[in-house]
Amino acid sequence: MLRTFNNSRRKIAFIGASFKFVHQCVRDMIIAPALSNTDQFENTDIFLYDLDQSSLQLEHDIIKRMAKENGSAITVTMSKSREDALKDADYVVVSVLIGGMDVAEEEDNICQEFGIRHTVGDTIGPMCTARCLRMVPLLLDIAYDMEKFCPKAPMLSVTNPMTVLTNAVNQHTKINCIGICHGTESQVKQIAKVYNVDRNDVCVDCVGVNHLGFITRVEVNGQTLEMETLVEKMGETLQKGYVDPATGVIDNSNWAYDFFKLTKYLPNNGDHHFVEFFPWFLSKGSFKDGKSILGIDEKLHDPDARRKRRQWFYDTVAGWAYAPESQKVPDMHQYSNENIVDIISGLENRGVINASELHLNMTNGGAVPNLPHNANLELTCHITPRGMMPIQFDPLPPLLLGILTPLIAINELTMKAAVEKDKQAFMEALILDPLLQEFHTIEKLADKLWAVNEKHWTPVK
Template sequence: MTKAPKIALVGAGSTVFAKNLLGDILSFPELAGADIRLFDINPERLDVTAQVAARVAQTVGARPTVSTTTDRHRALDGADFVINMIQVGGYEPATVTDFEVPKKYGLRQTIADTLGIGGIMRGLRTIPVLAEMSRDMERLCPDALHLNYVNPMAMNVWGLARLSPRIRTVGLCHSVQGTAGELAHDLGLPVEEIDFLCAGINHMAFYLKFEHRGEDLYPRLMELAESGKVPAGNRVRYEMLRRLGFFVTESSEHFSEYVPYFIKAGRDDLIEKFGVPLDEYPRRCVSQIGGWEELRVKLQSPGEPLEVTRSVEYGSLIIHSVVTGQPRVVYGNVMNSPVNEGGSAGSGKLISNLPDECAVEVPCLVDKQGIQPTRIGRIPPQLAGLMQTNINVQALTVEALVTGNRDHIYHAAMLDPHTSAELDLDQIWALTTDLLAQHGDFIPQELQAAD
């Protein structure tokens, strides 16, 4: 690719995240002249992101072509890369609904964007929008690489593989590299000197190897876990290290609602013991909304410098490697087995003791040929078994969307580890019906609550 790459940012109204990605992209000389298309359905937020893009370009000395549009087709037309960061339904009403309705039934959550009843509902309202966009891509930019940052990551990647397999999609998260930095800090080591191998499913991948200059660091991590002197906000993950022998990538607040052990009906002592921050995601949303307002005000003061620092996100590294051919290894979310255009799994699994048809997070080589996932083979059976409890929920949610079978939504909720730890079957059925009704037209018509 010798010409300036065409990069579409879908959901560019996520201004703070867009700022980080644009800073990463435009800091590369080879990408400094990129054709940046900013798309969002909110003109006000889109205008603020356009101002951010201009300030970022000025700060890093780049000269991109930046355009804004509320027409998705225009943004996608001829794009080489599509970066997706939408939130269907927004904080209000969708996220608020995902928290407030379950509370009425006694179901407490922390993040609710990946699994659990909140993750199921988020998948139901998000995957159809991603699939519609992907079908536009098939027509307007069929060779583009789709970089998906939207949760629920595994469900989204899986759903797109079933509904639009022609488009190359890789799901991107920062939990692998972010947690590596946290563990290095806990051990007093520079993260750039850490060598690791990680594999699993998004938000439930584990470090199969974690070393410093050839030394296995797991004995030191285990010693820290046994000492009881772990960071206050990380007690859940260190407890799981003690039980499983491996450290998980996603944060303790996330992980606490992927398993049935830490948020249980009648066990507030567990909440206190492990420092589980209930209702954490709504607090973050409010903070992010405040951050957007602060950024908007700052942009109205041209003399105030806009700080641009490189983030840990993989998006810009992937684009740079595809454009220049410089090889890199990133962690990406892809299907465990190749998927053909008919939407069915092919042969040759990346993780051999996980199902053919599921989305996995593995190291991927990136160069001019695009994303090339690494075959891991078998992972420890206790890890595969724990992942399967989450894969069950993902599979049934995707199946509901693909087949239009509403019953599978109830089955997904029934099999969810956290939901079933707090509610009985009658409560799960009633809650699911209530949420489907509350979300209304955000849910595909054939899956909406029956009259």
């Protein structure tokens, strides 16, 4: 048991003050009493640390305002150092990025020189493999500091590339790292909406890797659904998609839905993630005059669109934080998909507030018997004082096994490349990459991406 629920103050360190994420987690803590009839998060002290002072100040100010407006005893402090934030923390939430959008744009330009296109680039593809070279050492560095200053605290990571980073911390440090992604949770809420039930009335079994999980079973109000029925019910919702509020770009699930119709396995994310894991959707032959003939919109990946999204989030949160006192922070009833509160509640033996199960990134450990024991998978699990307890899956069918096995190999090679600075492993990961267009360009591609990241390596202690 990591920490039992008691009246002493709970310290949560946020390494990385993301203005798209941190205040949502704290909002969940503030409204948790209304959901569970307890004051279970009122004894929480939030410590923020970020090198970006504008983000740090903004998140501090919006959290302080939310707590004051809602009469919450939650406190927030801006830490002057990572050590100060981590010291004696009960939980550490990590949301970080080295190099920002400028380095990502440089990597993207290199990939496009070799005919390689991405729609996201944070989970699969040469951009992701390259990002791991600079991100894995940073996560390990944070974990080594945790070993010194808060050795019993789990690392709750929302940082991408999640599969490789979570696996690296769990394989190479003494810290227990839990990878948290809201993709499956968002899909579960879609199912609940279609069936007009509460989210807690829906249970699913999901197995895969981050951003490519497959929902293999769905239960609504205790009744297991026929997947053929779900195909019919979900069609309109999946094809309609989600409109990005900052750019107006639609992230729909047309191809993911076609996969669902064909296989009866429901992908847990929309097309922007789904299409990157397969070789057909972003190949040279699927583009004419620079545009996708398959209707795949790359605008969300466009650097200018990403900067626009970032500024939109910043301006929105700043508008809340610094509005006149008469204007209250909106959406204080809105529970997020982030699951931080649910995980902490489960680890402290108080049950999960928002769902009977969660979908988290963890070491397989035999939960999926025909995948490697030490592979990092995104699995349906329960949270208990003993940690994450994944449900036991039957052996995967050949289709899912065939999709996931090479992805696991890519992730293992990528982790080896990042931890050991092993360029051969980096090239081998690129060989297996579904977005690679030409085998004979691998060495040149690897050289250029490697050179970009050498400038951003964190010295590992």
